[in-house]
Amino acid sequence: MSSVDTIIRSAPGESCTPELAQGPWTFDLGTPGYGPGASMGDVIPTGSPRQGQLPTEYQQASNDELHARIRAAKATLGDRVVVLGHFYQRDEVVQHADFLGDSFQLANAAQTVPNAEAIVFCGVHFMAETADILAQPGQSVILPNLAAGCSMADMADIDSVEEAWEQLTEIYGTEPDADGRVPIIPVTYMNSSAALKGFCGRHGGIVCTSSNAATVLEWAFERGQRVLFFPDQHLGRNTAKAMGVPLERMPMWNPRKPLGGNDVAGIEDARVILWHGFCSVHKRFNVAQIEKARAEHPGVRVIVHPECPMEVVDAADEAGSTDYIRKAVAAAAEPTTFAIGTEVNMVNRLAAEFPQHEIFCLDPVVCPCSTMYRIHPGYLAWVLEELVAGRVINQITVADDVAEPARIALERMLAAKP
């Protein structure tokens, strides 16, 4: 099977935008943004990291040359470097990864190599931040392209969350109820900035992943009367709904509107307040795609990620994290047809890895996570060769006053048991 990169370069009409065929450096220096393929509705916050010019030699090198240089640099560095590749990363980069996984699996994998001086994270900004929070003292975390952000993570910034918290605390007060439960607990999805994880650590809150969201919500309901969940409304809604929370008790908080666009009665009655955030990749999936897959492939098993909208999750056969999807495919004993609703690089890799099954992406238009796609082999070669020369570039550092409470929120998640 051709990699997404090859499909986009050889047949741009089959991808969501032909601009993806260009090297990221053609737009990295321009107006800050998430790059081609991002939703028009995604607005990058001011102050987001910008990537400077990639040296020309890496822009002009052929793919073969870049791969040879990456391999040579890794061989020279040996155990001094570990390269992490996210499931959604393009194959051209993943082939050089020492570990492949979701963001939290990768942050944990980095902890298994405490002697590595540098962790090169081929993912997006919040993932590199989490790796830095969990890294050993003296380890540097490197993001090959600083413009690789996450539009969903950027939809909840610390100022807006602090402001929302102030308004909510004014309504709820701070006194616990008769059962000792505080009025509200903040829960942030792993896909959020370190500042938000730190916020949760400071306010008795917790982090969740798409694998453990239900366990974490239970943890929060044991300690709080209600939850403020950010930044992904869909993961929050899908998880809370499956736990029996009625939709009318899950108001949305739009940070651009007074009281998040709600009235006081609605906020008082809330069980889960959902931040107005979403993933542009998973928002692309819809019920019509599922109906088409069922019509064309009778008996198809439809599995979608819980970042998809509620009606898509309801229409699918199953919903689960990237880890769940991988395990479900791997565990299928009989040849099965799978229609998967998650990022296309991961789906294509599953199809190549499990040829006994027919596996395809629910969205017929090839559109990768455009932010993760900013990590091109040219950037990977550059940061590795700089390390060989003794220079750490594109380092992601989380200040101690943020990292410390963020670590507390992450530790609460690790200690939460189903």
Ligand code: SF4
């Ligand atoms: S797939 Fe969505 S949530 Fe994940 S990094 Fe890309 S934009 Fe962010």
